[in-house]
Amino acid sequence: MFRPMKIIAFGDSLTVGYLSPFEATPYAEFLQPMLDPKTEIYVAGVSGETTDDMLRRFDRQVIRNAPDRVIILGGTNDLGWGISIDQIVANLARMYQSAQEAGIIPIACAVPSLLGADEFIPPRLALNRRIQETAKERKIPFADLFTPTADSVGRLLAEYSQDGLHLTPEGYRKIAHVLYETVFKEKK
Secondary structure (H helix, E strand, O other), rough: OOOOOOOOOOOOOHOOOOOOOOOOOOOOHHHHHHHHOOOOEEEEEEOOOOOOHHHHHHHHHHHOOOOOEEEEEHHHHHHOOOOOOOHHHHHHHHHHHHHHOOOEEEEEEEOOOOOOOHHHHHHHHHHHHHHHHHHHHHHHEEEOOOOOHHHOOOOOOOHHHHHOOEEEEHHHHHHHHHHHHHHHHHHH
């Protein structure tokens, strides 16, 4: 019997679809209509979390729920707290490995840029390079959420910036589109 694909969107406020002071608009809501209607997408995002926090709940919210795929978007808050890129990548790699060991396909995501704090763009670019390298090493899908939402100097485009860090509904829609085009399109 055919079982619909099950996807978990896992991460921080960018996965929640944080919009202050409005209702959240998770990118998963925009991704769902692009996929097979039977595909199930669950949002497991917690605002403010670092990759350490995400790692602590990964088994409970991802492995035990046995999705076919898990979209992992994390690292933004770590950078804000000054956590080293090495530690962020180590945490993400542990999540990727745990998923793979459980027969789940992890999808590694680059963190989007920001607007209004240019000094924080270079660390994002460095983190994203490392995430992409790790995805390549592990032979897992990678979605670049930075480049399609940034201008030519790397700043988050104003049309996608809600508060300089979180996205507008159009920004979350763009993330969904990028995920669909780079990861899910051939799966439909």
